[in-house]
Amino acid sequence: MLTELLTGWMTHQRWFAGKGRPIDGLAVDSDVELAPGLRHLIVSVRQNGARDRYQILLGCCESDLPDRLRHAQIGDGLYDAAHDADLTGVLLEAMSDGRDIGPLRFRHLEGVHIDSSPRSLVLGAEQSNTSLVYGETYICKLFRRLIPGVNPELEIVNALALRKAAHIAQPYGWIETDLDGEPTTLAMTQEFLSNANDGWALALASVRDLYASMEESASDAGGDFSAESFRLGTATAEVHHEMAAAFPTGVMDAAEVRRMVDDQRRKLEQAVAEVPELAEHAHVAEEAYRRVAAVAHDVPVQRVHGDYHLGQVMRTPTDWIVLDFEGEPGQPLAERRALSSPLRDVAGMLRSFDYAARHLLADHDAAEDLLPRAVEWAELNRSSFLAGYSAGGGRLRGEDAVLLRSLELAKAVYEVVYEARNRPSWLPIPLAAFGH
């Protein structure tokens, strides 16, 4: 039976959020034929009284599954059609035509043309979503776990594209349906940056060079990244400026700042309860939060990226491009769309430089000797990023230092929980943030 096959298969997928918890029930809420042999399913999974919805492209094959699709098999004659380039072209065609297929709406951005001829491949790094790369032209991200509402990434990238903003990948189209009466994004298609490297890989290459070199300082070594960090800072300020122009902005007054601090304290308490290793460092965050509350003043707020780190930016031959404006995965949509200080993103990227510097030390024989270099690399790039941010018009005043420090520690608290859940051997990286 289909529901049984899906239960067995879904629980083993990278994007299935409810791993490790028993499934109380699974139901197919919507089943739409997109083309012969291709069905679009929305499936509800009940676990511990909660319900999560996922989307699946179901391939149906009457004969034996060809070898090229065997890894995507769900059951006899059924498979994950995201992996079948013979079928996925229909997604681009339908977006290009602006079709409605049953309750699914395929749309494209006004004035853009979508070429539906390139064939797709699933991007290797499948995580919480599944991305299909069409030729060297488009990337279509299928949001696997569905949260009712317009996805913030689609909302922000479309708004910035309308303003012809720099530093984003051109959006082309999207798929939506109604869930709980709300238009809900199922997928979005953007320009694929075929000739670009992600910031994390570039930063790590620089750190590796530094560790391998006999040079004395980060700025003398072959892998100096600080000019890139500066440009990234400038690009970040420009993206913030565009987001402030495209969406409402506001001011958080002192009372709201104190409420934000209360929320940070709550998250810190929850994190300590979940990850006992954090307990001995908690006083560092508490002190930083206390200082923010003590000097609380008006803070400008706006839409922000929300989960900003080196893995979310790509360097093309000419530019830094910002991706994935979805906010922190797992947070409620309202929180991810809420206005907040752009310094949250600045803090996120500062943390990321620290991550890049330290993560290669974990298994390194000479970790102790290299630590001062790691710290120096991180400091150099963090300050270059901040200088670039200011040069690009980003607001960074003396009075913001206390807030920035507390936002960095709040991000480190989030990272402690993230690493404990997903990559326990990386836990020492965010824990080190409380020592300086």
Ligand SMILES: Nc1ncnc2c1ncn2[C@@H]1O[C@H](COP(=O)(O)OP(=O)(O)O)[C@@H](O)[C@H]1O
């Ligand atoms: N427009 C794009 N062009 C090229 N590669 C991309 C593009 N968008 C995403 N990627 C690649 O996919 C990876 C994950 O993308 P992301 O949007 O951050 O997905 P996720 O939400 O699953 O983290 C990026 O680090 C990058 O390597």
Ligand SMILES: O=P(O)(O)O[C@H]1O[C@H](CO)[C@@H](O[C@H]2O[C@H](CO)[C@@H](O)[C@H](O)[C@H]2O)[C@H](O)[C@H]1O
């Ligand atoms: O990119 P995602 O939206 O999936 O973000 C989540 O995963 C990130 C890890 O890939 C995580 O980022 C943390 O690790 C990065 C190195 O892998 C590092 O550059 C970041 O600074 C650090 O926060 C992110 O926090 C999480 O939300």
